[in-house]
Amino acid sequence: MPRPFVIYAQGRTGSHLLMSLLASHPQVECAGEVLNREQWRGPWQLARRVALRCPDVYLPLRARRATRRSWGCKVPIATSARGLARLASNDWLILFLQRRSRFDRALSWCVASLTGQFQRSRSEAATRITVPEPLFRDQLEFRRHWDAVSQGVMRDIPHLPLMYEDHLAVADLWPSTGTMLFTHLELPHADVQPATKRSLDKSYRDVVTNFDALHRLFVDDGGDEEPRQIMRSDDKSPNRHSS
Numbered sequence: 001m002p003r004p005f006v007i008y009a010q011g012r013t014g015s016h017l018l019m020s021l022l023a024s025h026p027q028v029e030c031a032g033e034v035l036n037r038e039q040w041r042g043p044w045q046l047a048r049r050v051a052l053r054c055p056d057v058y059l060p061l062r063a064r065r066a067t068r069r070s071w072g073c074k075v076p077i078a079t080s081a082r083g084l085a086r087l088a089s090n091d092w093l094i095l096f097l098q099r100r101s102r103f104d105r106a107l108s109w110c111v112a113s114l115t116g117q118f119q120r121s122r123s124e125a126a127t128r129i130t131v132p133e134p135l136f137r138d139q140l141e142f143r144r145h146w147d148a149v150s151q152g153v154m155r156d157i158p159h160l161p162l163m164y165e166d167h168l169a170v171a172d173l174w175p176s177t178g179t180m181l182f183t184h185l186e187l188p189h190a191d192v193q194p195a196t197k198r199s200l201d202k203s204y205r206d207v208v209t210n211f212d213a214l215h216r217l218f219v220d221d222g223g224d225e226e227p228r229q230i231m232r233s234d235d236k237s238p239n240r241h242s243s
Helices: 015-023 044-053 055-063 081-089 102-115 133-154 171-184 211-220
Strands: 005-009 028-033 070-075 093-098 160-163
Touching: 005 015, 005 081, 005 133, 015 028, 015 070, 015 093, 015 171, 044 055, 055 070, 055 081, 081 093, 081 133, 093 133, 102 133, 102 211, 133 211, 160 171
Parallel strands: 005 070, 005 093, 028 070, 093 160
Antiparallel strands: none
């Protein structure tokens, strides 16, 4: 019997691309970010906090309304570890998606925040922007903190590990990633055609006017990654990093 699933991931790790890839299977219903605070305004914020503490109660109730055989969603990184463990014990597949590059994640969030483009269904031309250093520094610290938290949460929970660079970064990876995911979900093979596009038409170095200054700040913060390019959407290089 097909399994329900949960995507546990920080923002800017490729989670929307992963959701789009999963949803391209005709037997998968991916409900998106069902516990996003923007969907729980006003008095509903209290209910959201309860759902974050008890995802093993709330998510199965949502799954009952599914119109396809396998239902799943993305949950915030602050979701209860105990609740996720209980879901895993009830045969839910926990997908732990990470992105290896902290520099890319921090810069990606800054660019998306400043341009207002967090997800796209098509590649778009990028205008040049300057990322304020305090904003970038805050994102580096935010990512460091939640890297430690998320890895601690997943340490004792059965899960399928996914790495953006290894499984999603280029279109050539999607068929094998889809096959792996659908096998774990106990679903038949299907061709994957995700609708979400995760790339700009230029590299970050071309888009961000102070790219080199931000990378120096990152190195001063203890980072040791070389700055990498975000290639055009039709590039097949395994070194391409999307936004």
